[in-house]
Amino acid sequence: MKYLYTLCLFLLLPLGLFSSTLKEGASIQFPIIKDQFEKTVQLTPETQQIIVAYTQAQGSSIKTFLESHPHYLTENNALYIMDATAVPSMVMSLFMMPKFKKYPYAIGLLEKEKDVAYFPKKEEFITIIHLNNLSVTKIEFKEAF
8 A cells, every 4th residue: 555655646746846837037828718708818919917816805806996997907908817716617607607797807717726826826815917928027916906
């Protein structure tokens, strides 16, 4: 049994070595994700910001901000994405998606753990990634948006 655990450790260890988090100065490798309308979220060279929410409270903070600044995303060439990995699929489809579809802006939904892990995260903070021609110029963390 001890050998089985050791074998599993050696087989899984390399997987952790290749996972990386986005860093300043790097070119972004944006994952393929869909929004609440089932459209692929498009990252372009013109995109200047990616706003990432990891919790419901952060999503509410961003929603409140976007309600009071309805043109923020378009004026700042920004994308808004959120971590949806902790939400059960039934809850997402029955409750959250109908609510999200009423919003006048797109929300990219990160549904794979590996995609969430790619984006820098600091507990209890919203991540804002600043871009210039698909290169990360700055990563900042804010308590509220």
